[in-house]
Amino acid sequence: MSLQRGLQVKLVFWGPGCSGKTTMLRAVAKLYPGMVAAGPVEVATSEGRTMWEDYLALHARTSIDLVVHVYTTTGQRRFLHTREYVASGADGLLFVADSRREALDEDLRSWEELNAVSPRGTPMLVAANKQDLPDAASAGEIAELLGVEAGLVYPTIARDGWGVGSVFRGLLLASLRRYVGR
Amino acid sequence: MQELLERLMGVVEANLGRRKARGIAIVDDRFRLWAVRGGVGRDDLAKYSKLPVKELEVGSLIHDSQSFLLKVSDRFMVFVAMGENELSMVAAASLKGRINALSDFYKLDRALEEAEKEGGRLNSLLRETAESYRRLSQRGDLHLLVLCDGDGKVLAWWGSVHPNKLWELAALGSALVQMGKVGEDRLSSPFHNATIMYGNYQLHVFKVCELDGKMIILLAVAGEKASIGLVRMTLSQRVDQLRALVEVEGRARIGVSEREVEEVIEKFAAEEKR
Numbered sequence: 001m002s003l004q005r006g007l008q009v010k011l012v013f014w015g016p017g018c019s020g021k022t023t024m025l026r027a028v029a030k031l032y033p034g035m036v037a038a039g040p041v042e043v044a045t046s047e048g049r050t051m052w053e054d055y056l057a058l059h060a061r062t063s064i065d066l067v068v069h070v071y072t073t074t075g076q077r078r079f080l081h082t083r084e085y086v087a088s089g090a091d092g093l094l095f096v097a098d099s100r101r102e103a104l105d106e107d108l109r110s111w112e113e114l115n116a117v118s119p120r121g122t123p124m125l126v127a128a129n130k131q132d133l134p135d136a137a138s139a140g141e142i143a144e145l146l147g148v149e150a151g152l153v154y155p156t157i158a159r160d161g162w163g164v165g166s167v168f169r170g171l172l173l174a175s176l177r178r179y180v181g182r
Numbered sequence: 183m184q185e186l187l188e189r190l191m192g193v194v195e196a197n198l199g200r201r202k203a204r205g206i207a208i209v210d211d212r213f214r215l216w217a218v219r220g221g222v223g224r225d226d227l228a229k230y231s232k233l234p235v236k237e238l239e240v241g242s243l244i245h246d247s248q249s250f251l252l253k254v255s256d257r258f259m260v261f262v263a264m265g266e267n268e269l270s271m272v273a274a275a276s277l278k279g280r281i282n283a284l285s286d287f288y289k290l291d292r293a294l295e296e297a298e299k300e301g302g303r304l305n306s307l308l309r310e311t312a313e314s315y316r317r318l319s320q321r322g323d324l325h326l327l328v329l330c331d332g333d334g335k336v337l338a339w340w341g342s343v344h345p346n347k348l349w350e351l352a353a354l355g356s357a358l359v360q361m362g363k364v365g366e367d368r369l370s371s372p373f374h375n376a377t378i379m380y381g382n383y384q385l386h387v388f389k390v391c392e393l394d395g396k397m398i399i400l401l402a403v404a405g406e407k408a409s410i411g412l413v414r415m416t417l418s419q420r421v422d423q424l425r426a427l428v429e430v431e432g433r434a435r436i437g438v439s440e441r442e443v444e445e446v447i448e449k450f451a452a453e454e455k456r
Contacts, residue, residue, distance in 0.1 A: 008335040038349035057349035085360035089333040176443040
């Protein structure tokens with residue numbers, strides 16, 4: 001079998017521990033049930049925390065045969081060195097920020113780590129997750145914290161899928177545009 | 183197929199005259215490399231790849247001072263790079279004068295048609311690897327070969343597998359390689375392969391080559407009694423070809439239009455509304 005006329009892209013969800021990366025991945029799978037080709041597969045610790053990665057493959061047939069490989073990285077600090085490997089080769093990166101105010105320092109640390117390891121020019125969007133919580137920082141505040149344009153930050157509630165489609169399509173669009181005219 | 187390519191390479195070499203070529207390649211009309219001997223890189227072929235070679239007659243010749251391209255069948259061309267300036271015409275004239283000796287290239291045309299029907303040269307190579315293993319070994323079965331990059335993007339596969347399982351296995355292979363890379367850094371020693379043993383299966387991931395800093399890997403799923411050393415040996419005989427094909431086909435297949443991108447995004451938006 002062959003993928004000669006196909007295109008495959010790799011999207012990676014990155015963010016601090018418990019920011020909702022795995023929940024976001026599950027939400028993506030629920031959002032596009034007819035496209036799920038594999039997964040979600042979760043490589044997790046006995047406490048249910050991501051140990052290496054989670055994985056989901058989506059298959060979309062249009063005039064191109066597209067497979068989207070979606071990975072999440074670990075958020076826990078102790079697995080710091082593994083994240084870099086999972087994120088390498090990404091066509092697009094989604095930073096899943098935890099919008100709880102007590103988590104903002106961790107967001108910033110994780111964001112800086114991501115910027116240190118991601119190749120220059122890789123499309124990157126931010127999901128300001130957990131917007132349903134009463135003390136959540138707004139998408140604008142998250143943008144200011146991370147020093148990015150407000151248009152790159154999407155408010156999301158991964159738990160019920162709210163906003164997930166917008167940010168996922170935005171990331172996919174930015175990632176696919178890298179292949180235009182190649 | 184492998185034997186045919188080797189033989190054709192030999193015929194080309196023998197008919198070039200006394201001057202030794204820096205490199206020889208057999209390429210099809212989409213400039214996919216089928217066989218390479220010596221030093222032939224993408225840059226060497228780049229200037230020729232823009233020409234309308236499909237419209238050329240068999241026997242047509244294009245050249246510059248250091249290299250030439252000779253159309254030897256409906257679908258195939260021989261590219262030759264000479265080591266010294268100004269010798270390409272001498273070698274080209276010598277080879278063109280013996281074009282009848284190259285008639286077996288038509289067999290490659292048929293092979294290419296078959297390969298296109300079945301999904302490309304990379305797949306053919308994987309199939310050949312599997313068939314070669316079967317000829318050599320009396321023990322155990324080889325169930326699946328998957329060629330993918332370190333990100334789990336599948337380039338080709340051979341064997342019987344449900345597509346969903348294919349993606350998951352490629353992701354598993356990719357994860358194993360990433361873990362291998364962690365160990366590489368920690369142990370200061372290069373990664374070669376990773377293995378997981380199951381009750382009835384063995385799963386092996388081999389490093390084939392590196393391309394643009396990305397590892398290209400082969401994942402093999404075999405029965406418990408299979409000799410994975412033999413699989414590796416049959417694979418190692420084809421590594422150069424795999425590397426060349428991955429370089430050409432892997433790069434050639436990417437590239438979309440703005441309209442196609444929009445179409446994909448519309449499809450995802452529509453799926454959300456279902």
